[in-house]
Each structure stands twice: as structure tokens, then as C-alpha cells.
Amino acid sequence: MNFPLVSKLLGVVMLILAIAFAVCLATAFWLDSPQQLELTIRAFVASVGISLFAAALFFWVGRSHTKKFFRKEALCTIGLAWLLASLIGAVPYVMVLPDADMADAIFESSSGLTTTGASVFGDLERFPPSLMFWRCLSQWVGGMGVVVFFVAVLGFIGVGAKMLYANEASGTVSEFEESRIQSTVAKLVWVYVGLSAACCLAYWGADMPWFDAICHTFTTVSTAGFSTRSTSFAAFDSPTIEWISIIFMTLAGLNFILILRICMGRFRFVLRNTEFAAYITILVIACVLVSAFLRFDGTGWSTEHAIRAGTFQVVSIMTTTGFATEDFTQWTSLPQMMLLFLMLVGGCTGSTAGGIKISRLVIAVRQSILTIERSFRTRVVRQIRVNGQTLSSQSISDVNSYLVLIASVICGSILLVSVFETSHAIDTNLSIVFACLFNVGPGIAEVGPTENFGFLHYHTKLFLSLLMVMGRLELYAILALFAPPLWKRFS
Amino acid sequence: MNFPLVSKLLGVVMLILAIAFAVCLATAFWLDSPQQLELTIRAFVASVGISLFAAALFFWVGRSHTKKFFRKEALCTIGLAWLLASLIGAVPYVMVLPDADMADAIFESSSGLTTTGASVFGDLERFPPSLMFWRCLSQWVGGMGVVVFFVAVLGFIGVGAKMLYANEASGTVSEFEESRIQSTVAKLVWVYVGLSAACCLAYWGADMPWFDAICHTFTTVSTAGFSTRSTSFAAFDSPTIEWISIIFMTLAGLNFILILRICMGRFRFVLRNTEFAAYITILVIACVLVSAFLRFDGTGWSTEHAIRAGTFQVVSIMTTTGFATEDFTQWTSLPQMMLLFLMLVGGCTGSTAGGIKISRLVIAVRQSILTIERSFRTRVVRQIRVNGQTLSSQSISDVNSYLVLIASVICGSILLVSVFETSHAIDTNLSIVFACLFNVGPGIAEVGPTENFGFLHYHTKLFLSLLMVMGRLELYAILALFAPPLWKRFS
Ligand SMILES: [K+]
Ligand SMILES: [K+]
Numbered sequence: 001m002n003f004p005l006v007s008k009l010l011g012v013v014m015l016i017l018a019i020a021f022a023v024c025l026a027t028a029f030w031l032d033s034p035q036q037l038e039l040t041i042r043a044f045v046a047s048v049g050i051s052l053f054a055a056a057l058f059f060w061v062g063r064s065h066t067k068k069f070f071r072k073e074a075l076c077t078i079g080l081a082w083l084l085a086s087l088i089g090a091v092p093y094v095m096v097l098p099d100a101d102m103a104d105a106i107f108e109s110s111s112g113l114t115t116t117g118a119s120v121f122g123d124l125e126r127f128p129p130s131l132m133f134w135r136c137l138s139q140w141v142g143g144m145g146v147v148v149f150f151v152a153v154l155g156f157i158g159v160g161a162k163m164l165y166a167n168e169a170s171g172t173v174s175e176f177e178e179s180r181i182q183s184t185v186a187k188l189v190w191v192y193v194g195l196s197a198a199c200c201l202a203y204w205g206a207d208m209p210w211f212d213a214i215c216h217t218f219t220t221v222s223t224a225g226f227s228t229r230s231t232s233f234a235a236f237d238s239p240t241i242e243w244i245s246i247i248f249m250t251l252a253g254l255n256f257i258l259i260l261r262i263c264m265g266r267f268r269f270v271l272r273n274t275e276f277a278a279y280i281t282i283l284v285i286a287c288v289l290v291s292a293f294l295r296f297d298g299t300g301w302s303t304e305h306a307i308r309a310g311t312f313q314v315v316s317i318m319t320t321t322g323f324a325t326e327d328f329t330q331w332t333s334l335p336q337m338m339l340l341f342l343m344l345v346g347g348c349t350g351s352t353a354g355g356i357k358i359s360r361l362v363i364a365v366r367q368s369i370l371t372i373e374r375s376f377r378t379r380v381v382r383q384i385r386v387n388g389q390t391l392s393s394q395s396i397s398d399v400n401s402y403l404v405l406i407a408s409v410i411c412g413s414i415l416l417v418s419v420f421e422t423s424h425a426i427d428t429n430l431s432i433v434f435a436c437l438f439n440v441g442p443g444i445a446e447v448g449p450t451e452n453f454g455f456l457h458y459h460t461k462l463f464l465s466l467l468m469v470m471g472r473l474e475l476y477a478i479l480a481l482f483a484p485p486l487w488k489r490f491s
Numbered sequence: 492m493n494f495p496l497v498s499k500l501l502g503v504v505m506l507i508l509a510i511a512f513a514v515c516l517a518t519a520f521w522l523d524s525p526q527q528l529e530l531t532i533r534a535f536v537a538s539v540g541i542s543l544f545a546a547a548l549f550f551w552v553g554r555s556h557t558k559k560f561f562r563k564e565a566l567c568t569i570g571l572a573w574l575l576a577s578l579i580g581a582v583p584y585v586m587v588l589p590d591a592d593m594a595d596a597i598f599e600s601s602s603g604l605t606t607t608g609a610s611v612f613g614d615l616e617r618f619p620p621s622l623m624f625w626r627c628l629s630q631w632v633g634g635m636g637v638v639v640f641f642v643a644v645l646g647f648i649g650v651g652a653k654m655l656y657a658n659e660a661s662g663t664v665s666e667f668e669e670s671r672i673q674s675t676v677a678k679l680v681w682v683y684v685g686l687s688a689a690c691c692l693a694y695w696g697a698d699m700p701w702f703d704a705i706c707h708t709f710t711t712v713s714t715a716g717f718s719t720r721s722t723s724f725a726a727f728d729s730p731t732i733e734w735i736s737i738i739f740m741t742l743a744g745l746n747f748i749l750i751l752r753i754c755m756g757r758f759r760f761v762l763r764n765t766e767f768a769a770y771i772t773i774l775v776i777a778c779v780l781v782s783a784f785l786r787f788d789g790t791g792w793s794t795e796h797a798i799r800a801g802t803f804q805v806v807s808i809m810t811t812t813g814f815a816t817e818d819f820t821q822w823t824s825l826p827q828m829m830l831l832f833l834m835l836v837g838g839c840t841g842s843t844a845g846g847i848k849i850s851r852l853v854i855a856v857r858q859s860i861l862t863i864e865r866s867f868r869t870r871v872v873r874q875i876r877v878n879g880q881t882l883s884s885q886s887i888s889d890v891n892s893y894l895v896l897i898a899s900v901i902c903g904s905i906l907l908v909s910v911f912e913t914s915h916a917i918d919t920n921l922s923i924v925f926a927c928l929f930n931v932g933p934g935i936a937e938v939g940p941t942e943n944f945g946f947l948h949y950h951t952k953l954f955l956s957l958l959m960v961m962g963r964l965e966l967y968a969i970l971a972l973f974a975p976p977l978w979k980r981f982s
Contacts, residue, residue: 072867333917334909340917341902364895371892372974375967376563397884400891401862404855407898411832418825426824426831426918426935444917476866483863 006077008062013081014055017088020141021047028130036128043095051088072486079477082469086110089138096131103461110465112138114472115352117225117322117441120454124230136215136226143222143352147192147256191259196221199248206240220245223252223352225322225441232324242308242325246315253319253347274386275348275359286314286342293335318342320354322441324449336444343440354439354471363399405475413467420457436464437471497568499553504572505546508579511632512538519621527619534586542579563977570968573960577601580629587622594952601956603629605963606843608716608813608932611945615721627706627717634713634843638679638747682750687712690739697731711736714743714843716813716932723815733799733816737806744810744838765877766839766850774809777833778802784826809833811845813932815940827935834931845930845962853877854890896966904958911948927955928962
């Protein structure tokens with residue numbers, strides 16, 4: 001393990017965190033009321049100080065490093081960066097909110113930086129504007145991190161980024177040849193920023209107050225889901241705003257490389273993409289089914305209302321954003337079950353969405369069909385093709401291993417959550433795990449969109465914070481930290 | 492596809508069914524009250540007639556067959572045999588019970604022959620003794636089928652049994668070399684019969700009425716779970732009977748080849764067996780945890796009562812038998828969740844237990860650990876060893892494929908069940924699928940051990956009947972029936 005280099009990279013992460021805190025400090029001067037100001041300034045100055053101190057410490061430890069950067073260094077950097085940032089990001093919450101304990105603050109901070117959007121706070125209206133801004137900005141920064149951060153940070157080293165990206169957003173490695181990494185990273189940053197600008201203008205144009213427009217932009221393009229209002233998008237009661245949100249959530253659930261291709265006018269490339277086709281197909285079918293259900297199952301809604309409500313909830317859940325305009329825990333079990341499964345599906349690889357990811361499911365389904373045929377034709381040779389390319393048996397095996405691993409993590413997490421949450425029904429514990437591991441935010445049952453995670457046990461909140469980071473980094477970067485061989489200096 | 496041979500084998504299955512019905516007919520003459528007699532005699536005579544007619548038809552179609560017997564013929568035979576037997580086995584229920592519709596009867600019959608033990612009937616006391624006898628006998632016959640039936644039936648052909656057994660009870664193929672199949676089959680039948688005799692004597696010796704002793708023996712050694720009483724084992728209120736049941740359920744959850752080895756005195760072989768060690772370890776840990784929980788969590792029970800209740804429920808659920816002495820749906824969520832996961836675990840391969848099976852889980856866990864290490868050491872070469880043998884990458888890949896497939900089946904089934912069962916909570920629908928797919932019998936929530944499946948929709952019952960057969964045959968034999976290439980005459 002090349003500890004000095006890992007340390008230096010962590011220093012860069014801390015520096016970025018310091019900049020984000022500085023922006024929030026400026027917001028505090030500008031927007032916070034005089035009574036709030038003293039508290040928030042103290043909180044953000046402390047946050048900037050802590051992150052600068054950490055950055056300096058990490059740069060000092062990493063002052064002389066070799067260039068050796070391999071997969072283990074990459075995994076270690078990602079895992080530690082997210083865990084550390086979640087801890088330091090908790091400082092403003094614990095300093096500004098008098099009733100927030102450490103577990104609350106760490107949960108909210110992890111939920112922000114992992115773009116999960118699950119909250120332990122029910123009464124958002126008491127938040128000073130600057131803290132609300134940090135809450136939403138952390139999701140935008142986290143989302144940017146998912147799309148390009150690792151690649152951008154590691155670009156100056158020139159090696160490893162490919163492996164890193166392969167781990168972070170599976171399936172699109174071939175796009176990233178060494179020489180093109182830096183330029184691709186810059187383009188992806190522009191896509192992310194451009195998408196944010198467009199989203200913000202659209203919200204603002206639809207009469208959303210400009211502070212809300214900025215905050216919701218942060219949490220829309222990162223499919224993150226924090227809202228400035230306790231009732232989420234229902235607070236605005238505006239069909240136009242809802243449709244704008246639907247469009248940008250759908251875009252943010254796409255592979256950002258595909259969005260780049262669309263911007264470059266390469267539509268044929270996009271249309272030939274298996275994951276794109278599957279994503280749109282699943283989305284449309286789910287929207288139609290849920291909308292039809294809402295229209296005809298005794299809600300008494302108009303067709304327009306049913307379509308809008310169905311589409312919004314389906315898109316929000318499948319892209320693992322987690323905004324809500326309706327309390328779907330009041331629906332009957334079929335549409336709720338569909339939403340629960342959409343959480344599991346998630347968005348495309350290379351997007352900020354969570355879940356298992358479409359490409360993995362496509363591979364799993366095709367492979368299952370092949371397995372059934374192989375059960376009676378043992379010698380049949382048939383390849384699985386995705387995006388016009390034949391998958392190697394190693395790739396298929398990797399996907400299967402990942403699915404088995406995530407199933408184990410789900411089972412283990414539900415059991416562990418049940419240890420502390422003994423008074424809740426099984427569907428609550430199950431959906432708590434889904435909501436956190438797949439970075440969705442709200443769940444069903446007692447953690448529905450109108451509820452929050454505040455009632456959970458102290459230890460549960462800490463465990464769920466780890467689970468959110470684990471889900472965000474697709475398991476390996478966190479699980480590897482628990483593997484002793486990772487920490488050997490030479491190997 | 493060698494249709495004539497498949498047909499002939501189905502004829503043999505129908506003949507065995509006719510013999511079982513004939514035994515029930517004899518029971519009717521002997522035990523049924525005069526008022527019941529006319530109805531039950533008519534029902535069992537009709538059943539014998541239908542199965543003899545079907546047998547004759549199948550033998551006629553298969554009168555001239557070639558010896559070609561491959562994996563596809565084997566799968567097709569198993570799948571069709573279980574489906575057909577379930578349909579014909581429904582005849583007595585529908586003819587004897589005036590209020591049972593087709594779906595009820597097919598569900599109860601499938602539940603019997605697949606050794607699931609889920610029931611749609613709540614008031615068992617109104618069953619004539621002969622029908623009760625058929626209900627329990629069908630489980631014993633089904634259990635015998637799982638252990639040796641396929642091998643015994645296919646023994647006279649001399650080929651294919653190995654492949655067949657490989658599909659039916661994964662992991663123990665090497666035991667079955669062609670030349671030894673017939674003698675092993677005979678020995679396994681003796682183990683099954685011997686275990687049944689011992690179990691029956693033990694029950695009878697512990698003052699269980701002899702009719703109940705025979706019926707419960709049928710459903711204990713096949714880990715099946717039908718009881719002659721509506722309240723299951725709680726009806727006898729006898730610690731001795733409960734401990735006897737615990738011992739025989741534990742034995743029946745073992746690989747029958749291991750039991751054979753124990754009888755042959757080859758203890759070292761057994762102790763070296765990975766699956767045996769894992770089975771006993773999981774069982775002991777679960778018993779200790781659940782018992783401790785019951786002792787200290789406000790039940791007010793004595794230590795003896797807590798240990799007995801905890802052990803009985805854990806053994807019954809993990810071996811997927813499904814007997815109950817306590818209503819565990821009244822427990823808090825942690826021990827309930829543990830029982831739910833034990834359903835998923837199941838017993839050993841080569842036993843009559845359902846679930847995913849211990850050996851698959853051992854392989855999956857070892858492989859997951861290896862996957863985590865591979866995430867940062869891509870070139871690490873390390874083998875997975877089970878039972879002292881190194882697994883081929885094909886075996887590991889088969890296990891992974893199976894797990895991915897069963898996860899898909901679980902998700903699909905829950906969604907499909909939700910279509911008809913819209914008024915139940917998600918944990919009910921989930922546990923309905925677990926209880927049927929893993930051949931457990933009772934579930935949690937609304938299908939707990941004191942409840943029954945009678946309240947379900949007509950279509951749900953039919954679907955669950957298929958699901959029980961699918962689970963019993965480890966998916967492939969039923970899924971393959973839906974694959975068009977299976978039905979090609981030449982390939
Ligand atoms: K989210
Ligand atoms: K059972």
C-alpha cells in the first residue's frame with residue numbers, strides 16, 4: 001500500500017470540502033437572520049478550520065510519495081475519503097442544531113454526501129438558510145464525486161483512474177483509455193454543470209423561489225433527494241415544477257457518458273445502447289402501470305393527476321432520487337411493491353443513481369435465461385451481448401459475484417437492524433435497508449416519504465451511515481477496508 | 492426429446508400413485524365412520540381408477556422406446572411427474588370435502604407431494620381418517636421421491652440417473668458412479684424406511700396415539716410438516732414428544748448419504764464434511780440465540796420451556812419441516828427475522844429439506860470473501876474447497892447462477908402474488924413466497940403457524956402450487972418446461 005499517495009489524495013478531498021464549507025459561510029452572511037448568524041458563522045468557520053487542518057495533515061504525511069498507484073490504493077482512497085468527509089460534514093449539523101446528537105449529524109451528513117437523501121430531521125423549516133444550503137450542496141458535491149471526482153482527482157497521476165472508474169461505475173471502462181481520461185473528465189464536469197444550470201433555470205422559470213431552485217437543482221441532478229421543505233415537492237403544488245423535475249431526474253439517471261454523446265449529436269450510438277433501451281423501457285412500463293393503478297383504484301383522481309403522480313413517484317424512486325408529491329405508503333400493496341422493486345433496480349451505470357443498476361440486471365436476466373437452457377443442454381455455447389459487445393465469462397462472473405454479495409449484505413443488514421429496531425414490523429426494517437443501501441432516501445412503511453429516520457436507535461443510525469457509504473461505493477471500497485491483506489505495506 | 496421413454500416413466504409414477512391411493516382405500520374401510528365411508532370410498536376408488544387409467548395411457552404411448560436418456564428427458568420427466576401427481580392427488584380432497592374448490596385441492600395436494608406442508612384447511616378435525624392418512628402419506632411418498640425416487644425409477648435404464656441426481660440434490664454427484672447407483676438407491680430407501688420406523692416407534696412409545704404417530708412419522712422424516720391436529724405439535728403438550736420430533740427433524744435435514752455413512756460407522760468421513768459442520772453450527776447458534784431471547788424477553792417462561800420452544804421452532808423452520816409448538820408471529824421482530832432467514836438457509840443437499848441449502852450458502856459465502864479480496868488483488872489465485880475437494884470454477888459459477896435465478900424468482904413471485912393479494916402487508920406476501928418456494932409450510936405475519944392459506948385468492952393458490960413444485964425441484968425442472976428448445980424432437 002502506497003500510504004503517502006493515499007494520504008495526499010485524501011488531502012485534496014479535504015481541500016474541496018473546505019471550499020464547500022467556505023461557500024456556505026458566505027451564504028450565512030448573506031441569508032441567515034441576525035439571531036442565527038452567530039451560531040452558523042461559528043459552525044462553518046469551525047468546519048472550514050477542521051477540514052483545512054485535516055488537509056494540511058494529509059498533505060504533510062503524503063509529502064514524498066511514489067507514483068505507484070494500483071487498485072488497492074484506489075479503493076482505499078475512495079473508501080476513506082467518503083467516510084472521512086461524512087464525519088467532517090457532520091460538524092455544521094451538530095453545532096447549529098441544539099437537539100442533534102452525533103449519530104443524527106453523521107447520518108444526515110452521510111446521507112448528503114452519498115446522495116441518499118434520507119433525513120433524521122422532520123422540521124426543516126427551522127434550519128437556517130446556510131445549513132440548508134450545506135445540506136443540499138453536499139449532495140451536489142457527492143454527485144459530482146460519483147460521476148467524475150475520482151477520475152478528476154486522479155487524472156494528474158495518469159494511471160489507475162481506469163481501474164478506479166471501473167470499480168465506481170461498472171461497465172463503461174472501454175470509454176476510458178488512459179490518454180483520453182483527462183479530456184473526458186473535463187467534458188463530464190461540463191455536462192454535470194450544464195445540466196445543473198439548465199435545471200436551475202427551469203425551476204426558477206416555473207416560479208420556484210430562487211433559493212429553493214438552487215437547492216433543488218443540487219439535489220435533482222445528483223438524484224439525491226433532499227428538499228428544502230418538509231413535504232418535499234408537494235409543497236410547491238405546481239404541475240409545471242413537477243414535470244421539470246421528472247425530466248431532470250430521468251436525465252440524471254442516465255449514464256453521463258450517454259448524455260455527453262447526445263450533446264455531441266451521436267444519437268445512433270445512444271440508441272444502440274442496451275442499458276439506455278432497458279432503462280427507458282422499464283421506466284415507461286412502470287409509469288403506465290402505476291398511473292393506471294392510481295387512476296382506477298378508488299383514488300378518485302383525474303387522469304392528468306394520476307399520470308403526473310404516478311410518473312413522478314416512479315421516476316423519483318427508480319432514479320433513486322427520493323422526492324415525493326404523494327405519500328405512497330397509503331397506496332395498496334401492489335404499487336408499493338413495484339416501487340420497492342424499482343429501488344432495487346436503480347438507474348444506469350455511470351449515473352449518480354443508486355440501486356443494483358440496469359446493466360447488471362440486464363446481464364443477470366440474460367444469464368438466467370441461458371442458465372435455464374444450459375440445465376438441459378449442458379454443452380450449449382452461447383454468448384451474452386450487451387451494447388453490441390460480447391461479454392467475457394469473467395465479466396458475467398463479476399456481475400454474479402456482485403449480486404450474491406449484495407444479497408448477503410442485504411440479509412446481514414436486515415438482521416443487524418432488527419437487533420436494535422425490535423419494535424418495528426419486518427417491512428419497515430427491510431425498507432430501511434433498501435432506502436439506505438440503494439441510496440434512495442425514503443422507503444415504505446414507517447420510513448415513507450412523509451416520515452423521517454429520526455425515531456431510529458443511535459446505533460442503527462451509525463450503522464445506516466456506513467451502509468449508505470457502502471452502497472454508494474458499490475460495496476467493495478468499504479468491504480475491502482475490513483480485509484487485512486489491504487493494509488499490508490508491500491504486496 | 493425421447494417422448495416414449497418420458498411417457499413410460501410417467502406411467503411408473505402413476506402406478507406408484509395408484510398404490511398409495513389403494514392403501515388409503517384400505518384405511519377408509521378400516522377407520523372411517525359409517526357416515527363418511529360412502530364418500531371416502533367413492534373418492535379413493537375414483538383416484539385409483541384415474542391414476543391406473545393414466546398409467547395405462549402412458550405405458551401405451553411409451554410402449555416402444557429407445558434407450559436414449561439425457562438431461563433433458565430427465566428434467567422433463569421430473570417436472571411433469573410432480574405436476575401431474577399434484578393434479579391427480581387433488582382428487583380425494585375435492586371429492587370428500589364439500590367446500591373445497593379446485594384451487595384448494597390442488598394447493599393441498601401440491602403442498603403434500605412437495606413436502607411443503609402449507610394448508611388451506613383450518614379445521615382438520617372434520618377430515619375423515621382416510622383423507623388425513625392420504626394427506627400425510629403424500630408427504631412421505633414425496634419425501635421418498637426427493638431422496639431416491641428418481642434414481643430408483645431410472646435405475647433400470649442405467650444411464651442418466653447421475654445427471655438427474657446432480658440436478659435434484661446438488662453437490663453429491665461423485666457418490667453416484669453408474670455401477671453403484673442401484674445399490675446406493677436400495678440403501679437410501681432402507682435408510683428412509685428405517686428412520687421412519689424408528690421415528691414411529693419413538694412417537695408411539697411417548698404415548699402418541701398410534702394413528703397420529705404414523706401420520707406424524709410420515710411428515711417428520713420427509714421434513715414436510717402436515718399435522719393431524721389444527722394446533723400442530725402444541726396439541727400433544729408433551730415435552731418428550733417434542734424432543735423426539737426435534738431429533739428426527741434434525742436427522743431428516745441431513746444429507747441421506749451422510750446418514751448412510753453414519754450407519755456404516757464411517758464417522759471420520761462425516762466429521763470431515765463441510766456441509767455437516769456448517770449445518771450443525773448454524774443450528775446450534777440459532778437455537779441458543781432464539782432460546783436466550785425467549786428466556787429473557789418478557790415471556791416469563793422457565794429456562795427449560797424457553798430452550799425447548801426455541802429449539803423446536805428453530806429446528807422445525809431450518810429443516811423446513813414447519814411443525815410448531817408456539818405462535819412465533821407473536822414474537823418481536825429479531826427472532827422472527829431469524830426464523831425467516833433460516834427458511835432461506837434450509838437443510839443439507841441430498842435431504843428432503845427445502846431452502847437454498849447449506850452447501851450452496853457455504854460456497855457463496857466463501858466466494859464472496861474471495862471476491863472482496865479480488866477487488867484489490869485482481870490476480871490473486873485462490874481455490875475454494877468444500878468437503879476436502881477443490882471446486883471447479885464451473886461449479887462456483889453454477890451456484891452463483893442458481894442464486895441469481897432464485898433471487899429473480901423470489902422477486903417475480905412477490906410481485907405476482909401482490910397482483911391478487913392487494914390487501915395484505917408486504918411482509919405477508921414475502922413470507923407467503925418464502926413458505927412455498929422453500930417448501931417450509933408456515934410463514935410469518937398472516938400465514939403464521941396458527942393460520943392457514945385458505946384466505947388467499949383462487950389464482951394465488953394455483954400459482955403457489957406451481958411455486959412449491961418449482962422450489963421442490965430446485966427451479967430448473969419446471970423452468971425448463973417453459974423453454975421452447977426442450978420440446979424439439981431432435982436436438
Ligand atoms: K437519493
Ligand atoms: K415443510
